[in-house]
Amino acid sequence: MLPDAAVLTPLDAGHGGSPDLAFVALLALAGLGSAVVLGLALAALLRRRSRSYLLVTLALATLLARTGVAALSLTGALAAGSHHLLEHGLDAAMAALVVAAVYDARRVRRTADRRDDSQSLRSDGGEVPGRDGRVERGESARRGGGDR
Numbered sequence: 001m002l003p004d005a006a007v008l009t010p011l012d013a014g015h016g017g018s019p020d021l022a023f024v025a026l027l028a029l030a031g032l033g034s035a036v037v038l039g040l041a042l043a044a045l046l047r048r049r050s051r052s053y054l055l056v057t058l059a060l061a062t063l064l065a066r067t068g069v070a071a072l073s074l075t076g077a078l079a080a081g082s083h084h085l086l087e088h089g090l091d092a093a094m095a096a097l098v099v100a101a102v103y104d105a106r107r108v109r110r111t112a113d114r115r116d117d118s119q120s121l122r123s124d125g126g127e128v129p130g131r132d133g134r135v136e137r138g139e140s141a142r143r144g145g146g147d148r
Contacts (some may be wrong), residue, residue, distance in 0.1 A: 019074050027070055032063040052108070055101035062094040 041057040066087055073083035 011077050024074070025073065026122040027067060031064065031071070034060075034067050038064050050108075052101045052105040055104060057098050059094045059097035059101065062097070064092045 001145040038057070038060050041053075041060045044059045045053040069078065069086045069090065071084060073080070078086070
């Protein structure tokens with residue numbers, strides 16, 4: 001048998017009163033996890049320096065922002081209506097940023113495929129082989145010449 005509805009309480013129903021300790025622990029864990037994932041995304045962005053990586057990093061930043069919205073709501077600094085509006089807005093922003101990152105990566109790759117150059121860069125910063133199948137690396141590849 002199912003318990004009555006009075007016993008079932010959603011986790012985010014604490015918009016007042018004392019917050020549930022389990023929910024606070026879960027929120028802290030979510031914040032820590034989001035911060036770690038965002039840190040890894042920032043490291044990848046600094047390494048690759050592409051627009052696609054920037055968009056994905058911003059999308060992952062919305063996860064940390066959602067945790068911040070939940071924490072503000074839990075402390076009573078944010079009203080329930082604003083809490084839900086901000087969370088859904090952050091969800092929409094995350095989806096738009098991921099779609100933009102995929103679109104950008106595909107557009108950059110398509111442009112590189114159409115080029116007549118023997119060397120082009122992928123959207124993630126990697127190199128693709130030239131017409132002869134070899135990949136130039138290092139300074140001579142950046143200058144456009146070198147010993148072949």
